[in-house]
Amino acid sequence: MAGLTLRDVRKSYGATQVMHGVDLDIDDGEFVVFVGPSGCGKSTLLRMIAGLEDISGGTVAIGDREVNDVAASKRGVAMVFQTYALYPHMTVYKNMAFGLRQAKTAEAEIDRRVKDAAEILQITDYLDRSPRNLSGGQRQRVAIGRAIVRDPQVFLFDEPLSNLDAALRVQTRLEIARLHERLKTTMIYVTHDQVEAMTLADKIVVLRDGRIEQVGSPIELYDRPANAFVAQFIGSPKMNFFSSEDLTGSVSTVLGRTLGADEQVGMRPEHLTVTDADSAVVHGKLELVENLGEYALVHLTTPTGHDFIAKTEKPPAVDKGATIGFTIQPDLVHVFNKATGLRI
Incomplete structure (x- = not known):
């Protein structure tokens, strides 16, 4: 496990700057939620941490290692996307094992990790099924399981519940909270849904237009919003x-x-x-x-x-x-x- 440190992190597309010098400390084992309206930069920031977007300026460190020039596959992170991105021709077991096989992991170790992750996520009975025979919630659990088997230092979630219906969103949200409690691994979770942020986070990072508006616990942001934007964004109905x-x-x-x-x-x-x-x-x-x-x-x-x-x-x-x-x-x-x- 590891914490993260962001210092003056910036991102530009040509002459357009979209992230404006973000500074943030995330402690080892924390569950941190990036929240904000569409276009605020939360997914861009997550992808820069993952190594899927180049950093235009500043530094990203995972643990005590600066990772600006480290490939995504070598950063010790695992990402769960909005779309499940499962291979339709593979069973659940093979989907979860695929990344480990690409990394030349021993078969016995692959088997142990896949079965351990399946037990944690309660999908052991689905290991021989194909993704088309699973519900949306079950597919998302497989996608999370594929991340777990990599035994990452940091989990990254990019709006993982947005494709689920209301009931499944609540159920899967609880499962993710339990997963964090069990694994105690650093997790960074992106959402535009402030209810998800309030119920999951140890710490919330509110973003607007590529800048951090406020960082704090859910109750801190609710009780003492730093500005009118945070005050209206946190709380339902809004202030x-x-x-x-x-x-x-x-x-x-x-x-x-x-x-x-x-x-x-x-x-x-x-x-x-x-x-x-x-x-x-x-x-x-x-x-x-x-x-x-x-x-x-x-x-x-x-x-x-x-x-x-x-x-x-x-x-x-x-x-x-x-x-x-x-x-x-x-x-x-x-x-x-x-x-x-x-x-x-």
Whole structure:
């Protein structure tokens, strides 16, 4: 096993720079998730670590070895892709053994590694089947097994669940978490799904436009986002933002001061509480209710026409078009600079 160190890592395609000096430390055995919107550079960064993309500048070290000029096959990493990339004419066993045979590994050692990995992933009964006779979740487990048999220092996952349906995504996500707990190997996982990031990661790296916006544990990013971008990206539904014109005089009680014209307040939907008009921090006209059983998502509009969402235990007992007041605990309020987006 090994940790990773990235220093001033940059990537350009011609005159276009897509990664802008990334610095990151990943400890040995950590489960780190790269998350961000499409085009933020998370997969590019993963591929540079793997050796599948050249580095335009900076250094990548795995353990105590700089690997900028080391071939992908010699870096001690194993990658699981979005597509399963299984050989359709080979059995599961042969798919998992293929890379080891190419590396001239002894047959007895191949057999041991394949069977050990199959037991870990609970696919022992499928070793003689062909990929076409497996479900999507089973095929993904075979792809993960093919990575496990290489006994890598670092596992790299590039959106491995995106081809699965919702139920299989949850199941396979749990299997990957258990796999990390069992192997205790460094894992780097790329996703655009912040729920996957929150549930899997020891540490989350939020990326935007080829730059790191914030690094921290899931609860750190949720409780103390460094800026408005992170605040809206982490959490579902996303954080509401209000300007001073959206709020009532009660906001002074919550904030302990008047909100400045250059500031905006962030409030998570799950932290808003229905209250009477006098103590409300924000009022909203009821537009739509999504009743999801265990909770309701209440869509509202402020008097200034600003849309926001409240997450409540039960649907509100009022008609559409009625005005509802909400308050929030002071320690759950986030304040950001409007121009820079930085937390205040």
